[in-house]
Amino acid sequence: MSAGAARQAPRIPPEDHVFVDDVKKSFGTTQVLKGVTMHLRRKETAVIIGGSGAGKTTLLRLLIGLEKPTSGHIWVDGEDIGPLGERPMNRVRQKFGMVFQYAALLDSLNIFDNVAFPLREHRKHMSEKDIRDKVVSMLNLLGLENKEKRMPSELSGGQRKRVGLARALMLEPKILIYDEPTSGLDPQTSRMVDDLIEETRDRFGVTSVVISHDMASTFRIAHQAFLVIQGQVVASGTPDELAYGESEIAREFIAASGVAPDRVGRVENFKQAPEGGAAVRYHPSS
Ligand SMILES: Nc1ncnc2c1ncn2[C@@H]1O[C@H](COP(=O)(O)OP(=O)(O)OP(=O)(O)O)[C@@H](O)[C@H]1O
Incomplete structure (x- = not known):
């Protein structure tokens, strides 16, 4: 199928807020994304991890419509955003909020x-x-x-x-994208930012997509993690599935980070719910 052509929506599970459907992206002769597929589920946190130059930022730019796929489709709430012109794309873009690196x-x-x-x-x-x-x-x-x-x-x-x-x-926004939210922060502030991401998801019912290099943060917040290497999703699943599952490349990637999921644990597992029911507290002084 040619780039951008509309087609009948495949059967997209209703829990898929965003479905990245075999997306390829080239710049000139360089293929940066080589057929990426991801189901980003509603009101969950998906963390996209990978080495430098893996294609994470390119994927992010495709998600918010700043670039078009060379082939493949991105479905947002079941709508193929590839063929959209600038005006309808602006409507879709309003579903997204961006939290940039260094704010x-x-x-x-x-x-x-x-x-x-x-x-x-x-x-x-x-x-x-x-x-x-x-x-x-x-x-x-x-x-x-x-x-x-x-x-x-x-x-x-x-x-x-x-x-x-x-x-x-x-x-x-209904979907919040965080670009390297813990980059350059000390461990204590990183944990505070992780709490903030999960608290925000909980309170506002948003879907979170986090681009990260930080494995400890990934283990704390990810419902699903996607390991992208050289433009391909080489493994995906819960942090435990990546760390202890069948994918040797994922196990090696995580081992190289020096962080083990059972040493970190998800945010809600170690935070007590304060009065008012929120899962975690903000830390006004930090
Ligand atoms: N507009 C462009 N034109 C040509 N090449 C590009 C363009 N944008 C990205 N690339 C190339 O695509 C590759 C992936 O870049 P990208 O920024 O998506 O990676 P990344 O995973 O976000 O890396 P990092 O973690 O270092 O930010 C790199 O080799 C980059 O040089």
């Missing part, structure tokens, strides 16, 4: 204006009062009370991540 805040804007930015860009009809209410309640929810007037440089790494998350949540 990618605008240094010249204070925290309030950083978080309000997507509303001012995409919700032009919204009044300043409604914007203020929405931004302040999200900042409070994420443990960032009274930080509105601070500049990004005045916050810790963990706080900046939470501001980046608050901004990503402003347009109420």
Whole structure:
């Protein structure tokens, strides 16, 4: 089938929020993705791991429609996004929120204006009062009370991540993509970010897709992990299945990271539910 051609939807299980269906992507003569298939299930956390240059960022760009597959299909809520033009693609893009590596805040804007930015860009009809209410309640929810007037440089790494998350949540996405969320953070702050990812999934009912190099984080948050090497998914499954399953390449990849799943454990296994029922707490001071 030619690139981008629409076709009858295959039978996609309703729990598949995103179905990456035998996607290939080439730049010139270089084939970067060589037939990637992934079922990203609703309200779960999928972690995409792999070495440098494996094609993770390319896959991410395809998911949010910044690139088109050379062949294959990406189905979002059962809709093939490949053939979509810019306007319908913008509608699909609103289902996605991006939390960038290092939070990618605008240094010249204070925290309030950083978080309000997507509303001012995409919700032009919204009044300043409604914007203020929405931004302040999200900042409070994420443990960032009274930080509105601070500049990004005045916050810790963990706080900046939470501001980046608050901004990503402003347009109420259904799928949150985190690009290397724990990269460059100390272990304690990384754990806080893992908690935050799972708490956000729980509270907002979003599907999370995390691009990561961090195996400890993967073991803590992944319902499913996909190991991508040289443009192919060479193994997928729960972290336990990858670490102890049949795929030798997955076992070796995980062993090389020096982290074992039974030494880490999923977030909810070691967090007590505080009053109010949330699985984990935010850590306002970090
Ligand atoms: N626009 C492009 N044109 C040509 N080659 C590209 C382009 N984008 C990516 N590539 C190549 O595709 C390969 C995969 O890149 P990609 O950034 O997707 O990998 P990655 O898994 O995200 O790596 P990293 O973990 O280092 O960020 C690399 O060899 C890269 O040079």
